[in-house]
Amino acid sequence: MQFEVPQFTDVEDKLIGILTFKQFGIVFVAGVFIFLFYSATKSIPVLVVTILLFGLPAALLAFGKLNGRPMYHAIGYYAKFVASPKFLVFHKEVNTLSQATKLKDAGIAKTADGVQGQVKENSKxxxxxxxxxxxxxxxxxxxxxxNI
Known part of the structure; x- marks a missing residue:
């Protein structure tokens, strides 16, 4: 008995026309913000600025692609990158050198009373x-x- 295996698992269902549910949500929220700002001010310049601040980024987010995937998929990765600490671990094992070895490598010797002094070496x-x-x-x- 054979079963059909879906071939296009990464294709999202279209909700309204050519828009997926996520695209529709992004465009809808941007439209609501633009409508609210225009309703509050009734000014065309404010409408234009609001469209530039909310409409264009929302359209880019909804319809743009980044590395062949929709831009809204990258939002979670971007938020994780911004929120996570930035440090690189090159050597996970801890280097356990004794204090005497560290002092010897640094060229410092302990004197009898515990005070550290520089090892006397002639620089010449x-x-x-x-x-x-x-x-x-x-x-x-x-x-x-x-020889070569």
Missing amino acids: TRLLEVQRLLEKQAAEEKKLVK
């Missing part, structure tokens, strides 16, 4: 060591380039 010696390492790497690169 460090600079000379870095220069020697860079020259060694440059010489190795030249050898590799010659």
Whole structure:
């Protein structure tokens, strides 16, 4: 026994003419706002401004498409994006280094009375060591380039 499987499950039913229920609701609410503002003021310039502020965004929301889907589907995702905290987690596991390791890596040593002091290092010696390492790497690169 075979059953028919619906092919177009993402197509919404049309309620009134070419409008779906959601499109009709969006246009209806915008129309009510425009009507209320016009009824309250009886001014054509206010009507034009109200149409620009409510009518055009409502029409765009009801009939516009974003990535092939109706714009009103993106409203929930947009609200979730705005409301959620913005942080990125690169390493979920916690790096548990001891305080002594952190101090050693930072170049700080604890003295006998608990006061921290800088490890005395001659900056000239460090600079000379870095220069020697860079020259060694440059010489190795030249050898590799010659071998190619």
